[in-house]
Amino acid sequence: MQIKKVVGLVLLSATLSFGSMASIFTGENVTKSEYKNGERGIIVKQDIDADGIIDSKDDCLETIPCKEEGCKEPEPKPVVIGDDDKDGVLNNIDECPNTPKGFEVDEVGCSKLVNLEVLFDRNKYNIKENFTQKLDIFVDFMKKHIEYKAEIQGHTDSRATEKYNEVLSENRASTIKTYLIESGIEEERLTxxxxxxxxxxxxxxTKEGRANNRRVIAVLKK
Incomplete structure (x- = not known):
């Protein structure tokens, strides 16, 4: 009788030990339908690495770095395309990426009109000294971009007769053209x-408005 009790206790202990060991391998008690992949032992709604991705959809179950991000693809950062020469045309379509400030450009960023920022006194067509720096910027541009030709256009305010103003504006345009030629721009590139x-x-x-109208601009052509 004593031997039977001992054997019974041994068998009971073995059964309990086996159950504990089994739980190590099988994890929590779940039904068969809760498993998506029997070989991997993946429980459908379980998130073993606590990364916010349930195991049935997580390809990084055993990877420690996945604790925060899992295997989620990082969201693409928006691509910011700049406009380095500030001409209003983005770098990715700008065919003339170094347009000087103040040049009016076409749809691909190439210059088409330049306000030379040269103003004249009334009835005058001589270049005042404080405007030569602006002209020199244009000279530098023309030397670097020999593919361009320029039409120099002169303008006046509305005082005096139309015929007089036409001649005056022609003299203003001609004066600027001469300055450009003397600065090294080929005459055949200028009209x-x-x-x-x-x-x-x-x-x-107004006085200010009339001053702005007494001007010269350059229209660029390739």
Whole structure:
């Protein structure tokens, strides 16, 4: 009788030990339907590495770095395309990436019109000294971009007769053209024309507006 009790206790202990060991391999008690992949032992709704991705969809179950990100693809960062020469045309389509400030450009970033920022006194067509620096920037551009030709256009305010203003504007354009040639730009790349009072950019009713209209611009052509 004593022997039977001992054997019974041994068998009971072995059964309990086996159950504990089995739980190590099988994990929590779940039904067969809760497993997605029997070989991997993946429980459908379990998240063993606590990365926010349930195991049935997690390809990094055993990877420690996945604790935070799992195997989620990082969200793509937005691509920021700049406009280095500040001409209003983005770098990825700008065919003339070093346009000087103030040059008007076409849809691919190449210069088409330049305000030379040279203004004249009334009835005058000589270049005042404080405007030569602006012209020298244009000279430098023309020397670097020999593919361009330029039409120099002169303008006036509306005072005096239309005929007088036409001649005055032609003289202004011609003066600028001469300065460019003397600065090293080939004469065959330059033409000049006067538009008189016909194309104002400001009002002719104020002193400041009339001063802005007495100007010269350059239209660039390839």
């Amino acid at each position: 000049s024309i006067g538009y008189g009072e016909l194309s104002p950019i400001d009002t002719n009713k």
